[in-house]
Amino acid sequence: MGLVEGGSLLLLLFIAMPLKYFFGMPEVVSVVGALHGGLFTVYVLMIVYATFAVRWPFRFTVGALAVAFIPFGNFILDKRLENWKQLKAA
Template identity: 70%
Template structure:
């Protein structure tokens, strides 16, 4: 299924990025608009766990793929930007194609 470290990282980025969007655009409005703080507690805990795994995936892929250090720093930065992981995923697809050629 997931053949290499880069594909594994891309899946982890998708999961982490999705959890950030759910936290920001669903759980936070439920907390502040409908007085349901449990939504942020649950989604926030899930997002925190996924973020931790995402950071571990960054370290793993940096060593396995031999990424430049700036790629690792960029991967951490985009985790804090809504939709950032999806932009990074698109660039990784293009980078992977360029590496194969």
């Protein structure tokens, strides 16, 4: 879910916003912004689920919430979680 939400943020910042400000198409931001908002809400719910059901460490919860506001942040977090999973399995 983090990758989908992160992708929607990139779409909003690098496609929809330039279309609004450089090409006078504000409706694109309305649509993509609403989509991103819905995905962000689902992302936060998934973080809450992971925190309690999977017993994520608190630092993962804080980190997952923080990277949602940073472009490409969710992609970096995903890679770190994969590495953590591999270390934990070993």
